[in-house]
Amino acid sequence: MSEGLKPAHNPRVGLGKLGLILYPLPLIVFLIVWHVLTNDSPDRQFTFSSPRQVIEAFVRLASSGELLKNTEVTVLEAVSGFLMGTITGATIGLSFWYSKTVAKIAHPYITALATIPIFSLAPVIIAWFGIGLWSKIMLAFLSTVAVAIVQSYQGAMSVEPRFLKFMHVAGATRSQIFKMVVIPSALIWVINAMRLNIGLALLGAFIGEFISAEEGLGYMINKASGVFDMATVFVGVIALIFVALALTAIIDQLERRLLKWRV
């Protein structure tokens, strides 16, 4: 390579060794500022807690098993709702490819479902399904199903016309085209839906727990905020972040396996 030329930037390539410093830098700066502002001020600690108090709360909740138990419940609710919502939504969205008329009729209903604030549905769902696990799963399901339908339908309708043309000329039936072209082609959209739905499923489960529950991270955060235990609230929020990151990492792995043909 001639002098002065730099390789084109590839967003997939990390920052290398520099990344070891640069990636945690904003977090470290944030923790230092938080610590400095709250260290000698009980008033500020009451309102904002402090990194030290959060660590202490984490150790307490982790050693008592309370954190793990609540995290498990939230993960179970969110993942169950996520799987139900994504599988149901993807199945409906992809099968709309068979009939544009059905897709058109369904469109306003799906838009309505997608735009309803899930918080407004929570009291109804809790009344129907009780304060146990199922109401949270249903809220996570309702939060995710519309996104999965819309994304999958978009994917099914975005198939390269020349692929469809080739299959028609080849004498493929509609179900063969659906299986061999539409589903694999739309997979990238389904995975995008999964990525969006992780956050939405957690939100659905969290809202359910926040309104009425006896366990889960939402319940733990709600109970702690009621007694101004901000350290426990932050532990709950951090646990939610880690759950979301772990689930996103699983989707990344799935994407790498399913879309390995992308060079």
Place this chain on the structure above:
Amino acid sequence: MENAVLNIAGLSYGYIRHTLAQSSLTIRDLALNVKEGEIVCILGASGCGKSTLLNLIAGLLQPTSGEIHVTSYGDNHRRIGYIFQQDALLPWRTVEANVMIASELWQDISEEEARGLVRQYLQTFNLNESILKQYPAALSGGMRQRVSIIQSLMFNPKLFLLDEPFSALDFFTKLKLESEFYQLVKEKNKAAIMVTHDIEEAVVMADRVLLMSQDGTFTKEFIIDLGEGNRSPESARGTTRFAEYYRDIWAELKAVIGNE
């Protein structure tokens, strides 16, 4: 017609209104016969209906009037190999899975027979067997188009439809592919209709060149006879007749386009 692979009679496509003058037709009362071992090239301005004609023959569009008869092997399949400017290799399938689509869809030959055919075609098109495990994204444009032809060949078509198949390739790859495809049609006694903008390509590949005007009719036919018995598209470019055909077709094409 003896050994005819394709017969088209009175073919029209478009919107028919009360009178013919009011009708908006892309294809107008076309007739075309193509026989075994023959390559027919269609030249014309953009939007004159060349690709529409191919889509009609392929069964992707229904004619407004007229008849299209494609000779088959006695089964219900139309057996057409359609090769596009941009290949139709499914990117999520390996090259092997792409070329095996025919046997997967029709299951008319055993998997072992199909693999044998693939190996044979890979040799014909100078491709290494190692590419079978690769995904299309890892192949060059020329390799992709070769695989695309093999993909179509696996359907054992009598008739090939080619819509500017080599226009996206570099000159040398284009020369090679033209020769390989030409040999294939002649040796296997297939037939081909090729739509192109390239007069040079039309002259060296075709047995007949048809000029299509904007009103969807053939205005002129050139029978191409480059003189030698064992010609190839590459050697044909060096003949004196090639230059004459090129000049005549270009003059005619200018007149057709100029009148529109």
